[in-house]
Amino acid sequence: TxxxxxxxxxxxxxxxxxxxxxxxxxxxxxLEYADELTLGRALAGRRAL
Structure with a gap:
């Protein structure tokens, strides 16, 4: 998808x-319940589709 x-x-x-x-x-x-470190790592590790 x-x-x-x-x-x-x-x-x-x-x-x-x-x-x-x-x-x-x-x-x-x-996203409101995600801590700052977890959210930061998820954004920093984005992968192109």
Missing amino acids: ALHIAEGLRTRDPEVAVTRLASGLPVGAD
């Missing part, structure tokens, strides 16, 4: 950056 969405976005704007968060945040987690 993520790859399909990324391809659709790139079709509309080839310059758009589509990334996936690194490990550390469980799927469906509420």
Whole structure:
């Protein structure tokens, strides 16, 4: 699903950056309850799709 969405976005704007968060945040987690260190690591470890 993520790859399909990324391809659709790139079709509309080839310059758009589509990334996936690194490990550390469980799927469906509420960002309000994530601690600063976990959130920082997830953002720093993003991977391009």
